[in-house]
Amino acid sequence: MITVDLAAAPLRDLNRRLHSLPANTNERAWRITNPKGAHNIAVGLTQGIEVTIDGHVGYYCAGMNQRAHVTVNGECGWGIAENMMSGVVRVKGNASQAAGATGHGGLLVIEGDAGARCGISMKGIDIVVGGSVGHMSAFMAQAGHLVVSGDAGPALGDSIYEAVLYVQGRVASLGADCIEKEMTGAHQAALARLLEQAEITADATRFRRYGSARKLYHFHTDHADAY
Amino acid sequence: MTVDPRLLRESATFPREVLAEIHRAADEGLYYIRGFGTKRKLPTFDDLVFLGASLSRYPLEGYRERCDTSVTLGTRFASKPIELKIPITIAGMSFGALGAHAKEALGRAATAMGTSTTTGDGGMTEEERRSSKTLVYQYLPSRYGMNPDDLRRADAIEIVVGQGAKPGGGGMLLGMKITERVAGMRTLPVGIDQRSACRHPDWTGPDDLTIKIQELREITDWEKPIYVKIGATRPQYDVPLAVKAGADVIVLDGMQGGTAATQDVFIEHAGIPLLPAVRLAVEALQELDMHRKVQLIVSGGIRTGADVAKALAMGADAVSIGTAALVALGCNRPEYVADYHALGTEPGFCHHCHTGRCPVGVTTQIPELEARLRPEQGARRMQNFLTTMTLELQTLARACGKSHVLNLEPEDMVALTIEAAAMAGVPLAGTNWIPGRGGL
8 A cells, every 4th residue: 555645645645656557567555644624635537546536626626537546536627537437436524516526437435425416527437426416417418327225306308318316305496407317127127226325224226216207308499498 | 586685683681592402402301501600791890990000109129129929828726827928729520520630730830839729529639739839728519539637638628619610500420420439439329410508518608607617727727727718609698797707818719710510691790700709808997996916818711820919909919810820721722623522612612511522631530642741741731820829919019010910909990991990990091080989
């Protein structure tokens, strides 16, 4: 385990070290201490290493992650794991806005609550939230899965494309073109697998599924009220 | 009964084109979406002229004395700034809006001329990376096709906040252009009418932008210049905010900037022309003592070497061309006229990029149409056009006694109209009067 104390080492040096690791590196386990809310910690990682951050982080932690497993033992600011391509990012606490924004792949687990716009413009990432999510979550969500064990705020899935949303609790309101859909056995099985991967304890049969009505896929005057 | 033409009086408030648009709106119930750019008459660089040398100025010999055109972009923070041989770059245009042949042709020509091309909404294609020695990677609100591997193999990164054709609006690409390949790159269903986000999903305002720029720098180990592109609306505020946020380069796009598909009302009624925008941006940089430290690229209606010379004289470091580049490739050429007619238009009037049925194979994904633009032929045309623009630029700079085109200055020009004098901040010809600044 390699420990980097951000109270002593510049963030730029840390990120450079992590970027310079070869695919066959033996330095596979990293611990980062004293993050103190710093932004852009462990961004742009490319190797399948384990990074544990002890403390709270600021914006864009683990942004654009590829292959790495990043764990935040604390809360996180905006855009955790934004545009993630692969790997796993886990937040033990709560996440602020735009968690997992535009992510193309990988798994983001937020054990606490997530703020507004969780999963905005998601493009294939799987996001599992142990608690609740804020308003406009999954806005313009294109692909992937958003699982919410708690409640969802207003305008869930507004202008959604082909992403799949599962919510166990109350949905304050659905956004434009987002509807509730049938929860089949296949969906329950897929959801159960996601929950298991995320290590979030919940009963898949108690969730409801939401997705696109696909009425806004083509511009038409009769849909003008939706915007 | 015959009509007496003496009794026909067209309404100035409701001329025929306004009547036609109201009829169309009443039939369809939807705004008109089209490509190209603004068609209304606007103040332009045509309203400025160079004074040239005289007894008080000494010109350079046209064919003997060197007039340099090189420019370096991204000198503020990036460890690998962009070195260009000419100050004319190719603007961001997406694969999707353009066909692969057009993108490849632009890349080849830019490489031959020592300048850069730019990706667009939808990500980077292999063809354009391969054909472009210097490639700027756009980072847009939609993040379609956004990939950190592409970020790392780009030569610069351009964060798009807005564009001149539609400041405050997101991209559009109608269903006929969302082919399997385009849809795959954007993670969208095939054939839908794509609407892009107008705001970035994970930051809001200049303080957040500071952190976003830092993220992109951290991911790319502080190598790449970071551009910030803004639509020309309030450059006096936007430029200082972008500088404060850490931009290496500002890209300022005037309202004459083109688009592949946008509401006509947006194209014609939002933003300000490039002429006043350049002055406001340069003044903002000068006020911060950042002029030439943060480079300024301007775009939107640049068509000739004279336009380039005037933009540089006003203080820009480089220009970007989009629509003019497409015209050089063949846009609106009087060929395949029957296909223009099938679109309901004529060569010289076409703005049907949004349909994907471009008669000359530039803005299309249809293989039979795209085959009409061979990449090598398009590249040759584009290279010729860039060469011509550069020669024109040098001609004017030499006439003003400049050994480098960046030595052109506002004092080399006067305005032909009061409006242009006020907007550009140069005197009205024959006077020393700059409206708003005094003089006679």
